[in-house]
Amino acid sequence: xxxxxxxxIFVSVLVSPQYSQTQLLRVGNATGFGEYLPGSQFAxxxxxxxxxNGRKYLKRKxxxxxxxxxxxxxxxxxxxxxxxxxxxxxxxDSLAFNFNWxxxxxxxxxxxxxxxxxxxxxxxxxxSSILIPQxxxxxxxxxxxxxxxxxxxxxxxxxxxxxxxxxxxxxxxxIFISLQGTKIDGVRYGDIMSYPEEIxxxxxxxxxxxxxxxxxxxxxxxxxxxxxxxxxISVGSFYGYHGNFSKLGFEYPFYFVQTAPGFTGDTLGIVIxxxxxxxxxxxxxDLCPFCDYEVQEYFKDTLRFVFTFMDGNVYSxxxxxxxxxxxxxxxxxxxxVLPNEFSLSQNYPNPFNPxxxxxxxxxxxxxxxxxxxxxxxNEIAVLVNEEKSLGIYEINFSATGGASKLSSGVxxxxxxxxxxxxxxxxxxxx
Numbered sequence: 001x002x003x004x005x006x007x008x009i010f011v012s013v014l015v016s017p018q019y020s021q022t023q024l025l026r027v028g029n030a031t032g033f034g035e036y037l038p039g040s041q042f043a044x045x046x047x048x049x050x051x052x053n054g055r056k057y058l059k060r061k062x063x064x065x066x067x068x069x070x071x072x073x074x075x076x077x078x079x080x081x082x083x084x085x086x087x088x089x090x091x092x093d094s095l096a097f098n099f100n101w102x103x104x105x106x107x108x109x110x111x112x113x114x115x116x117x118x119x120x121x122x123x124x125x126x127x128s129s130i131l132i133p134q135x136x137x138x139x140x141x142x143x144x145x146x147x148x149x150x151x152x153x154x155x156x157x158x159x160x161x162x163x164x165x166x167x168x169x170x171x172x173x174x175i176f177i178s179l180q181g182t183k184i185d186g187v188r189y190g191d192i193m194s195y196p197e198e199i200x201x202x203x204x205x206x207x208x209x210x211x212x213x214x215x216x217x218x219x220x221x222x223x224x225x226x227x228x229x230x231x232x233i234s235v236g237s238f239y240g241y242h243g244n245f246s247k248l249g250f251e252y253p254f255y256f257v258q259t260a261p262g263f264t265g266d267t268l269g270i271v272i273x274x275x276x277x278x279x280x281x282x283x284x285x286d287l288c289p290f291c292d293y294e295v296q297e298y299f300k301d302t303l304r305f306v307f308t309f310m311d312g313n314v315y316s317x318x319x320x321x322x323x324x325x326x327x328x329x330x331x332x333x334x335x336x337v338l339p340n341e342f343s344l345s346q347n348y349p350n351p352f353n354p355x356x357x358x359x360x361x362x363x364x365x366x367x368x369x370x371x372x373x374x375x376x377x378n379e380i381a382v383l384v385n386e387e388k389s390l391g392i393y394e395i396n397f398s399a400t401g402g403a404s405k406l407s408s409g410v411x412x413x414x415x416x417x418x419x420x421x422x423x424x425x426x427x428x429x430x
Contacts (some may be wrong), residue, residue: 022099023132023167023184025058025078028222032166032181032192041180043195044169052077057087063195099136101168107140117145123161131182136166160337173286194223196317206282206303208325210333215323216281221272225311229270229278232260235302235320240286242346245270247278247429255346255424271310285327286348300324344415344422347397351427354400358383358413361392366417370395373412380411388417399428 024031030045042064050059057075064071075087081099088094097107101122108120123141130137140162143154154160162172171179181190183198199221206215221227234241238258245252245268254260254272260267272278287299304320345359362368370384381394399406408430414423 022078022081022391024169024182025076026185027058028183028197029185030183030192030195030197031179032171032183032190033177034180034191035176041193043192044221045195045197047197052087053091055093085111097164111147115147117147119143119145122160124360130165130168130171130179130294132167132184133170137162140164151231168205181272188224194225194227194311195318196307198223199227199307199319200320201319202277203321205322205324208285208323208327210281210326211284211328213325214283216279217321218277218279219272220277220303221274223309224274225309226274227272228267228308228310229272230267230306230308230316232256232268233304233318235304237299237301238288239299239301241279241282241303242284243282245278245280252279253424255350257350264296282323285325287327298325299327309331342417342420342422344413344424346424347413347426351429352399353429355396355398356426357394357396359394360390362413362417363390365389369414369416370412371416372397373414375410375412383413 008253023029024044024046024402027046027049030043032041032043034041043063045061045063046058047061048059050057051135052075055077057077060074060076062072062074063120063313075084076096076380078084083095084097084099085093086096092423101107103125105122108121110118112118118189120140120142122138123430124139127135128137129135141154142160142162143152145152158260165171165179168179168182179190181188181192183189183192199219202220203216206217219229220297229368232241232243234257240257241260243254243256243260246255252268254268270278282303285299302320303323304318306316306318308316322415342363343361347356347358349356358370360368362371366388368384368386368388369382371379371384374380374382379395384393406428408428410427411428412423413426
């Protein structure tokens with residue numbers, strides 16, 4: 001039998017997609033890869049646990065930083081501490097690797113046209129480490145066998161000899177792309193870029209039990225760089241949401257229908273520093289802000305948050321959370337009650353064209369002003385400027401009436417009563 005040596009630059013038929021490992025099979029853990037030459041980075045991420053055919057698998061995603069929407073999905077599991085399975089295209093278990101295999105075991109074999117057999121074999125095993133300590137490294141040799149002659153041909157080059165880490169799996173993607181970092185159980189080793197699974201909602205879903213309640217969750221940034229909340233999108237509904245971002249020393253109330261902010265290209269601009277969090281709460285959900293007929297009082301929706309990692313490779317991604325509970329129809333009016341606090345309500349409708357109404361309440365006799373300003377702080381109109389008794393008031397405002405003819409855009413209305421001040425944003429769309 002002849003033995004030949006050749007240089008292999010790239011032969012796709014030798015690539016086996018299954019690279020088993022143990023440490024990565026935990027939700028949130030990942031490895032990061034980069035090119036020796038300038039180019040894109042990508043990550044191999046364990047995202048969620050799923051049950052298929054009565055067995056529990058870990059859903060794993062191979063994702064590129066320049067488009068987090070595109071990824072390669074696999075479902076993997078380990079039985080005991082040695083047998084590593086991958087769900088095949090026929091929806092059955094396929095044994096990818098066994099960590100008890102000895103040196104000399106053929107781990108991969110592919111007969112191409114009954115002419116050439118391409119194989120991988122465990123050439124040696126060493127107890128060492130790549131990035132994390134106390135690892136076991138399997139040195140895998142690639143070669144081919146001529147079916148007719150039985151000749152074995154060993155290729156030469158970095159691609160022909162791969163290293164398989166027991167804890168981290170594959171260590172390269174061809175000649176120019178290698179393992180650069182990993183995140184295991186919250187600890188970073190080496191260089192790995194941030195990825196969407198590092199942004200976590202503290203709750204699986206939001207539930208607003210009654211109109212007096214709110215549904216809230218913490219948004220936690222477990223990454224090493226700041227992340228910005230750009231927008232919130234209501235998926236497939238036109239509910240009116242009153243929301244509030246809050247943390248110690250910071251409050252950001254807002255209102256939106258379908259999307260916040262309301263203009264394409266705008267951003268909420270809420271930044272969460274590394275290893276920090278912010279709370280977001282929703283309440284007083286208007287189930288029909290654009291109609292005047294009665295609707296159901298229970299709602300169900302999904303809110304999609306759009307984020308941007310603020311590092312040198314700025315990229316955006318989204319994460320969703322379900323929300324449900326009790327809301328209120330616009331046409332149902334409650335009984336008149338005397339207010340016990342100073343408050344300014346969100347104008348309705350918002351956005352508006354050309355008219356909108358503004359409600360406010362004062363809890364004692366006060367001199368009250370209600371003024372409208374543009375985004376530069378210029379006073380546009382004075383809507384109220386007089387002494388008012390305790391009560392709830394409503395004023396209608398027209399963007400085309402009188403001297404206050406407005407252009408489309410964002411405006412602010414501010415209520416003052418004594419030392420108390422509240423300001424809210426309104427949007428005029430022609």
